[in-house]
Amino acid sequence: MIDWDDIRYFLAVAREGSVRAAAERLEVNHSTVLRRIAQLEERLGAQMFEKRPSGYRLTNAGEEILEFAEQMAASSNQLATRVFGRDQSVRGLLRVTLSPMLATHLLMPDFAAFAALHPDIEMEILSSDEPVNLTNREADVAIRVVYDRSTLPPNLHGLKGPELFGAVYIARELLADWRAGMAERIRWIVKKFDGIPDWGREGDIPISEISFKTIDAGTHIAALRQGIGMTALPCFVGDADPLLAKVPGTGLHMHGTLWLLTYGETRKTKRVRLFTEFLSRRLSVYAPLLAGLAASD
Structure with missing residues (x-):
């Protein structure tokens, strides 16, 4: 079963293009982001990113996952916003x-x-x-x-x-x-x-x-x-x-x-x-x- 938190870390790296920027956005340390990405890759049995001098680039598998991850994020935000609005x-x-x-x-x-x-x-x-x-x-x-x-x-x-x-x-x-x-x-x-x-x-x-x-x-x-x-x-x-x-x-x-x-x-x-x-x-x-x-x- 995929952990939604792992998806959040995946999205942060995909959007920011680097582990450091993702860590700053999520307000966690660098090692936590690496650990979460490694955990997701192990569960999916595929490498999500390719590390390059210019930053982290999505692999073909990562590109396929990105669309579903964005949909999960949108659904999660919609749910949180609706609940928040009832408060x-x-x-x-x-x-x-x-x-x-x-x-x-x-x-x-x-x-x-x-x-x-x-x-x-x-x-x-x-x-x-x-x-x-x-x-x-x-x-x-x-x-x-x-x-x-x-x-x-x-x-x-x-x-x-x-x-x-x-x-x-x-x-x-x-x-x-x-x-x-x-x-x-x-x-x-x-x-x-x-x-x-x-x-x-x-x-x-x-x-x-x-x-x-x-x-x-x-x-x-x-x-x-x-x-x-x-x-x-x-x-x-x-x-x-x-x-x-x-x-x-x-x-x-x-x-x-x-x-x-x-x-x-x-x-x-x-x-x-x-x-x-x-x-x-x-x-x-x-x-x-x-x-x-x-x-x-």
């Missing part, structure tokens, strides 16, 4: 995914307030820009900035929130230096693989051809505060920081609309409903801040 207790785990900036600079006080109101709900905040699959119950609620509503998956239920605007910001000290003629061209601080948006070039300050690159939101904002250059930020981040100012000659730019997203039966769970209704009210209060209308230089 009307205000107790248990609630997983919320959102970008690090939204978590750190806007919503953490609201998460704290919700946790205080409902001490029996165990909250897990998945602060990441990486996509999370709600269908597979990787999270219960996703807070996302959506530019085009038509791109939302039809199987997700959404509560529409306020529109989110951004602007170009610079450290106030660096702005003073530029106005005093001490800096002619200013670097653009690039986050990850982003470039300079066209609307970011519309300001009065010329942009240097030499950029400054960072890989995470915390480093990005720290570099801006240190006067290394200028960059685009959501208004709820830039306007709330006393060390920063909008770059002269630039306007506001709409990034998209905030949505609270849930999947199928999950949204019927009482703790999910309580959270989405609570946060929807809080987001409406933040509408001026999110639109860049709550502060002026």
Whole structure:
């Protein structure tokens, strides 16, 4: 008899392409993944993967098993979601995914307030820009900035929130230096693989051809505060920081609309409903801040 847990490990390696990545996704150690794969191969009497320098590649037998494994995973997720949706207790785990900036600079006080109101709900905040699959119950609620509503998956239920605007910001000290003629061209601080948006070039300050690159939101904002250059930020981040100012000659730019997203039966769970209704009210209060209308230089 095949153990469903072995199938989960098989799927993780097949999807991630490496044992290490699968172990990180499943939150187990490397040896556990290898042991589970070996156990499945022994029960099926076939080798599932071929190890190559580029990673783990499915064998012909592995390819045949993959389709059935995906079907098993889908059925398991559907069952778990349906049972979860029947849960009307205000107790248990609630997983919320959102970008690090939204978590750190806007919503953490609201998460704290919700946790205080409902001490029996165990909250897990998945602060990441990486996509999370709600269908597979990787999270219960996703807070996302959506530019085009038509791109939302039809199987997700959404509560529409306020529109989110951004602007170009610079450290106030660096702005003073530029106005005093001490800096002619200013670097653009690039986050990850982003470039300079066209609307970011519309300001009065010329942009240097030499950029400054960072890989995470915390480093990005720290570099801006240190006067290394200028960059685009959501208004709820830039306007709330006393060390920063909008770059002269630039306007506001709409990034998209905030949505609270849930999947199928999950949204019927009482703790999910309580959270989405609570946060929807809080987001409406933040509408001026999110639109860049709550502060002026």
